[in-house]
Amino acid sequence: xxxxxxxxxxxxxxxxxxxxxxxxxxxxxxxxxxxxxxxxxxxxxxxxxxxxxxxxxxxxxxxxxxxxxxxxxxxxxxxxxxxxxxxxxxxxxxxxxxxxxxxxxxxxxxxxxxxxxxxxxxxxxxxxxxxxxxxxxxxxxxxxxxxxxxxxxxxxxxxxxxxxxxxxxxxxxxxxxxxxxxxxxxxxxxxxxxxxxxxxxxxxxxxxxxxxxxxxxxxxxxxxxxxxxxxxxxxxxxxxxxxxxxxxxxxxxxxxxxxxxxxxxxxxxxxxxxxxxxxxxxxxxxxxxxxxxxxxxxxxxxxxxxxxxxxxxxxxxxxxxxxxxxxxxxxxxxxxxxxxxxxxxxxxxxxxxxxxxxxxxxxxxxxxxxxxxxxxxxxxxxxxxxxxxxxxxxxxxxxxxxxxxxxxxxxxxxxxxxxxxxxxxxxxxxxxxxxxxxxxxxxxxxxxxxxxxxxxxxxxxxxxxxxxxxxxxxxxxxxxxxxxxxxxxxxxxxxxxxxxxxxxxxxxxxxxxxxxxxxxxxxxxxxxxxxxxxxxxxxxxxxxxxxxxxxxxxxxxxxxxxxxxxxxxxxxxxxxxxxxxxxxxxxxxxxxxxxxxxxxxxxxxxxxxxxxxxxxxxxxxxxxxxxxxxxxxxxxxxxxxxxxxxxxxxxxxxxxxxxxxxxxxxxxxxxxxxxxxxxxxxxxxxxxxxxxxxxxxxxxx
Amino acid sequence: xxxxxxxxxxxxxxxxxxxxxxxxxxxxxxxxxxxxxxxxxxxxxxxxxxxxxxxxxxxxxxxxxxxxxxxxxxxxxxxxxxxxxxxxxxxxxxxxxxxxxxxxxxxxxxxxxxxxxxxxxxxxxxxxxxxxxxxxxxxxxxxxxxxxxx
Numbered sequence: 117x118x119x120x121x122x123x124x125x126x127x128x129x130x131x132x133x134x135x136x137x138x139x140x141x142x143x144x145x146x147x148x149x150x151x152x153x154x155x156x157x158x159x160x161x162x163x164x165x166x167x168x169x170x171x172x173x174x175x176x177x178x179x180x181x182x183x184x185x186x187x188x189x190x191x192x193x194x195x196x197x198x199x200x201x202x203x204x205x206x207x208x209x210x211x212x213x214x215x216x217x218x219x220x221x222x223x224x225x226x227x228x229x230x231x232x233x234x235x236x237x238x239x240x241x242x243x244x245x246x247x248x249x250x251x252x253x254x255x256x257x258x259x260x261x262x263x264x265x266x267x268x269x270x271x272x273x274x275x276x277x278x279x280x281x282x283x284x285x286x287x288x289x290x291x292x293x294x295x296x297x298x299x300x301x302x303x304x305x306x307x308x309x310x311x312x313x314x315x316x317x318x319x320x321x322x323x324x325x326x327x328x329x330x331x332x333x334x335x336x337x338x339x340x341x342x343x344x345x346x347x348x349x350x351x352x353x354x355x356x357x358x359x360x361x362x363x364x365x366x367x368x369x370x371x372x373x374x375x376x377x378x379x380x381x382x383x384x385x386x387x388x389x390x391x392x393x394x395x396x397x398x399x400x401x402x403x404x405x406x407x408x409x410x411x412x413x414x415x416x417x418x419x420x421x422x423x424x425x426x427x428x429x430x431x432x433x434x435x436x437x438x439x440x441x442x443x444x445x446x447x448x449x450x451x452x453x454x455x456x457x458x459x460x461x462x463x464x465x466x467x468x469x470x471x472x473x474x475x476x477x478x479x480x481x482x483x484x485x486x487x488x489x490x491x492x493x494x495x496x497x498x499x500x501x502x503x504x505x506x507x508x509x510x511x512x513x514x515x516x517x518x519x520x521x522x523x524x525x526x527x528x529x530x531x532x533x534x535x536x537x538x539x540x541x542x543x544x545x546x547x548x549x550x551x552x553x554x555x556x557x558x559x560x561x562x563x564x565x566x567x568x569x570x571x572x573x574x575x576x577x578x579x580x581x582x583x584x585x586x587x588x589x590x591x592x593x594x595x596x597x598x599x600x601x602x603x604x605x606x607x608x609x610x611x612x613x614x615x616x617x618x619x620x621x622x623x624x625x626x627x628x629x630x631x632x633x634x635x636x637x638x639x640x641x642x643x644x645x646x647x648x649x650x651x652x653x654x655x656x657x658x659x660x661x662x663x664x665x666x667x668x669x670x671x672x673x674x675x676x677x678x679x680x681x682x683x684x685x686x687x688x689x690x691x692x693x694x695x696x697x698x699x700x701x702x703x704x705x706x707x708x709x710x711x712x713x714x715x716x717x718x719x720x721x722x723x724x725x726x727x728x729x730x731x732x733x734x735x736x737x738x739x740x741x742x743x744x745x746x747x748x749x750x751x752x753x754x755x756x757x758x759x760x761x762x763x764x765x766x767x768x769x770x771x772x773x774x775x776x777x778x779x780x781x782x783x784x785x786x787x788x789x790x791x792x793x794x795x796x797x798x799x800x801x802x803x804x805x806x807x808x809x810x811x812x813x814x815x816x817x
Numbered sequence: 818x819x820x821x822x823x824x825x826x827x828x829x830x831x832x833x834x835x836x837x838x839x840x841x842x843x844x845x846x847x848x849x850x851x852x853x854x855x856x857x858x859x860x861x862x863x864x865x866x867x868x869x870x871x872x873x874x875x876x877x878x879x880x881x882x883x884x885x886x887x888x889x890x891x892x893x894x895x896x897x898x899x900x901x902x903x904x905x906x907x908x909x910x911x912x913x914x915x916x917x918x919x920x921x922x923x924x925x926x927x928x929x930x931x932x933x934x935x936x937x938x939x940x941x942x943x944x945x946x947x948x949x950x951x952x953x954x955x956x957x958x959x960x961x962x963x964x965x966x967x
Contacts, residue, residue, distance in 0.1 A: 699854060744856040786855060786865050787874035788904040789959055793857035799865060799872045807853040807867050 122313075123223060126171050128438070129163070130216050136160040137209055138512045141202060144190075145515075148197035158187045164212070170315055172343055176215045183208050203519075206512070289332055293355040298329070299380060301360065304351045305367055306375040315344045320370045321352075328366065329356025348374075443497050450491040457484045489780065492688055500535040503581050503590070506545045507532045510552060510579060517556040524563055524574045525556060531581035536588050540662050540682055544590070547655040547666075551592040551678050552577060554652070559596035559676055569673070571595065587664075587706060588684055593677040599670035601627050608633075628668045632656040663797070665814050667764045681764065691781045691800075693808060694759065695774035697746040700808040702781055702800055707813040709760045709767065711775065716754055728758065728769055735760060737769045738816060743795070761813045768817050783810060823920040826943065828950055829896070829910040832884050836910075837917065837943050837950040838896060844905060845897040846913055849889050863887075866907060868897060875907035881958065882938070887911075900955050908958070917950070919943045924952065 140157045143150065165180035183205060189195040218224060290300055303325075307317050318341045325331055333353035334341060341350055356363060360378050367376045460480045464473060507529055514527040536544070560566075560575035567573055578593040601624050608614050608630045614622070622630075634653040659666045663683045670676035683689070683706065691702035692711075712730065719726050719737065726737040737758065741748065758769040781800035786809075797812035826837035827846075845868065852864040852875055861880040865872050875895060879887050887893065892912040899905045924941045940954035 746856070784872045786872055787906065789876075789906050790855065790858050790862050790865075790874040795857060796855060799853070799855075801867050801870060801872065805867050806851065807865055807872060809853070809855060 122171065123219070126167055127216065127220055129167060130212075133160040133164045133167075134209060134213055134216070135508050137164075138206075139508065141205055141209070142511055142515060144197055145199070145202045151191075154187065154191045158184070158191055161187050169342060173215065173219065176212060179208060179211060179215075206516070289330075290353070290355070293330075298355050298357050299360075301354045301356065301363060302351065302379050303354055303363070303367070304349055304377045305373060306349045306377075308372045308374045309348050314348070315342055317370060317372050318350060321367050321373070324366045324370060325352065325354055325356070325363070328358045328363070329354055331355075439498055443494065447491070447494040447498060450487060450494050453487045454484075454491060457487050492780070496537075496688070497535075499538050501538050501541050502533045502535050503541060503544070503588075504532040506541055506548060507579060507581070509545075510549070513549065513552065514556060514577065517553065521557060522562075523556070523560055525560055525577060526574055527552075527577050527579060529579045534581040534583055534588055536682065536684070540588075543658065543662055544680075544682070547658045547680070548579070548590065548592065550652075550655050551680075552579065554678075555592060555594040555596065555676075559594035559598075561597050565597075583684070584681075588682045590680040590682070591677055592680075593675060595675040598672045598674055599628060599631070599668070599676045600672070601670075604628065604630055628670060631668060632666070660814070665763060679764070688780060688782050691779055691810065692759065693776035693779050693802075694772040695776060696740050696744060696772060697748070699744075699746055700776065700802070700806065701740070701744075701772075702779070702808050702810045703759060703761065703770070703813065704810070705778065707761045707763065709762045712758045712760060712769070713755045714758050714769075716756065730760070730769075733767065735767050735769045737771060739771045740811075741771070741773070743816070761817070763814050763817045766817045770811075770813075770816070781808075781810070822922075823918055826917050826919055826950070826952065827896070828914045828917055828945075829894075830912040830914060831878055831882070831910055835914070835948065835950040836878075837919070837952040838898070839952070839955065840916065842898050842900050842955055843896055844899045847895050847897065847907075849893040849895065849909075863909070866895065868905075868907075871905065873897060873905045873907050875909060876959075877909050878958070879909070898955060898959065900959060906959055917943070917945060919945075919952075 137157060137160050140153050140160070143153045144157065147153065161180060161184040165177055165184055168176040168180055186195065186201070186205065190197060195201070293300060305318070305321050307314050322331060322334075322338075331352050331354050335351045354363070358366075360380065364376055364378045367373060367378075457480060460483065461477075464477055464480060467473065510529070511527050514525060518525050555577045560577070561569070561571075563573050563575075566575060572595075576595050578591065580589075580591040580593070582589055604627050605619050605622070608627070609616055609619055613630055613633050619627075632652045632655075656666055659680055659682070664681050666681075667679045668676065669679070683704075690705040692705055692708055694701055694703060712728075714728055718728055720729065721727070722734070722736075726739075727734050728737060729735075740746070757772050757775060759772055760767060760769050779802075783798045784800060786796065786799045794815035795812055796809050797815075798810045799807050800810060802808055825840040827840050827843055829836050829838060847866075847868065850866055852866055854864045855862065855874070861876050861878075863875050863877050863880075865874050867873075877887055879885065887909050890911070893909065894913045895907040895909055896913070897905050897907050923944045925944065926941050927936055927939045937957040938954055939951050939957075941952045943950045943952050
């Protein structure tokens with residue numbers, strides 16, 4: 117049975133568990149005695165192992181198994197948590213995420229590193245305790261909820277002991293058990309054919325049985341069951357003191373089990389007179405066969421088959437979003453209403469038309485309008501995910517950086533629940549990581565310097581997210597030394613980004629903006645944390661590609677801050693439609709501050725550039741007609757219309773010929789081959805089929 | 818394409834010349850319609866049009882080939898070309914004449930060593946009873962190669 121159909125679920129869940137582990141390990145480091153945390157870690161590690169096993173990722177399974185052992189030791193207070201151990205565990209998590217990356221790319225866990233880790237970990241758990249075996253049975257009780265995982269795990273430990281066993285031992289065990297007065301059962305379990313995760317059900321059976329006795333032998337082999345290489349039934353040899361009926365009940369209590377046959381099993385006779393004789397016979401035969409030749413050969417064959425299946429399944433992994441059921445319900449509601457609205461229109465069109473009808477027609481249109489807006493919002497909400505998913509990995513990163521750089525620092529986050537479009541959330545991780553690394557490496561001073569400067573010894577990095585109008589703002593701040601403007605100026609001259617003369621006329625802000633130019637890096641020493649000179653310009657490019665912008669501010673001695681502004685949604689926006697000559701353009705409403713009618717005589721000139729003074733602020737004017745080379749039309753009016761737009765704290769007034777009004781527009785690309793200037797961010801189709809171009813205000817300023 | 822070495826071409830008029838366009842890349846042929854100008858783009862892009870909700874850039878072959886600008890008449894058509902999915906482009910032609918089938922024997926490769934910048938726009942010359950038809954190399958026409966002229 118092919119497990120590739122579960123690949124997506126596996127990847128999603130593995131990510132989640134990794135995240136939990138990362139978070140909880142950080143907590144554990146600070147509070148080694150916190151039992152809740154340890155249990156949480158244990159559960160996550162356990163599920164991870166189970167899932168890796170089910171999917172047949174052996175290396176990952178082995179690694180997680182060893183990690184789980186260590187966690188188990190920690191829980192049993194046999195191992196003390198220390199920084200060194202946490203480091204090893206974090207390395208383990210990194211190795212797992214490497215495996216996961218490989219799996220996402222190729223559906224195979226790859227050769228990956230971390231080969232030494234299992235040994236390292238097992239050494240750890242062995243050195244620190246003589247008996248890590250008794251820990252194993254304890255854990256299976258813990259995880260009732262995680263059916264598949266727990267079951268697989270329970271199986272894995274057993275499987276190891278099985279591998280060492282040969283038929284003789286099995287026989288001996290049976291005889292021994294019989295001597296001890298225990299009962300030996302043969303069991304055949306039939307799983308419902310509609311069952312999706314057969315192996316999970318099978319392992320629930322194993323788990324249930326193991327709580328009351330010992331499973332000696334399974335047919336097909338446990339490994340095959342784990343890989344779902346079985347039809348809908350499997351047989352088990354089982355030793356227990358429990359009554360036959362009780363065992364049957366135990367198994368029947370597991371859902372999706374169709375039927376179970378239990379009968380006592382006698383080793384001597386080899387022929388069984390009890391009920392369900394056929395199954396047991398089968399078992400015996402199989403046992404004999406399997407334990408000899410079959411044991412090694414199919415294992416190898418199966419492996420090959422599995423990898424073949426995996427490589428065939430290569431590009432299967434789709435991007436998926438987990439959706440709150442409530443959001444789906446809202447969506448469903450809107451769609452129902454849409455249908456009602458449609459029916460309303462249909463019934464209107466079938467009744468006779470007249471003036472009286474016009475009114476209800478308009479009513480229906482308004483209704484329809486409201487519903488489509490709602491529908492749009494619901495769909496957008498479905499695409500929205502909290503930025504938490506990105507933020508979560510940063511505490512761990514800062515911890516690592518702190519160690520690497522030898523600086524004490526802490527990360528203070530807020531607004532993790534701010535929601536952003538999934539595409540944006542996926543892309544924003546790298547730029548943020550870069551900015552945080554910058555703050556940690558360049559921003560914060562060494563602890564000694566901080567003390568000398570009278571600052572708290574531990575540096576703080578802030579990561580804040582919040583919504584501002586139609587934008588989401590993400591701030592990365594530190595309370596470090598701030599950006600040395602003079603140093604940047606020198607560097608920029610050195611790198612021929614500006615000339616000496618130019619540099620003298622630049623404002624501090626303009627100089628700081630130089631940091632976003634390609635090929636700029638201020639670190640005197642290039643470290644592997646940051647400072648390869650591919651930094652901030654990449655950040656800027658990426659964020660601009662997402663339709664956002666980034667801005668840097670700094671106060672000498674008090675720290676610096678980077679502010680990223682991102683559009684809330686990508687595909688549909690509210691826009692102001694304007695006319696330039698005969699052409700129509702859309703200006704995103706999010707960037708518009710006000711609209712003013714200004715008399716011509718109010719235009720002033722500063723350095724030959726037109727400006728207006730508006731409520732005490734001087735705002736430069738931009739003639740869209742000129743910039744966009746719109747065919748001129750003579751206008752005779754004494755005032756003109758100015759749309760005041762804003763980007764960060766920059767403002768400008770766009771002169772337009774005419775205002776059309778506000779419209780919800782769908783952004784479309786204007787095609788791949790057209791060598792577009794940055795000024796046009798796309799186009800939209802108006803109600804009459806006409807095309808209006810969308811202006812990118814950020815590129816204008 | 819009926820057989821391996823036979824291809825169908827749409828023959829169009831552009832000025833005094835006839836051009837053949839491989840039919841497998843032609844998605845649609847539409848009448849002239851309102852073109853929305855897009856500022857600050859390559860001069861041969863006259864704008865964008867709306868084809869059933871899809872926005873498609875339109876280029877003028879005349880401008881690209883250095884002929885005099887298009888005069889839109891009743892026979893002017895826009896050929897919607899898709900050389901790869903999700904990236905359609907429209908090209909304006911004076912007239913769409915007919916569809917011809919050419920096999921390899923009737924196609925002559927363009928003169929090699931030609932320094933003419935336009936040579937990359939052609940994939941060959943087809944011989945028909947009623948005359949010669951220049952076969953367009955759509956890849957060369959559509960994909961912008963600024964350095965060709967340099």
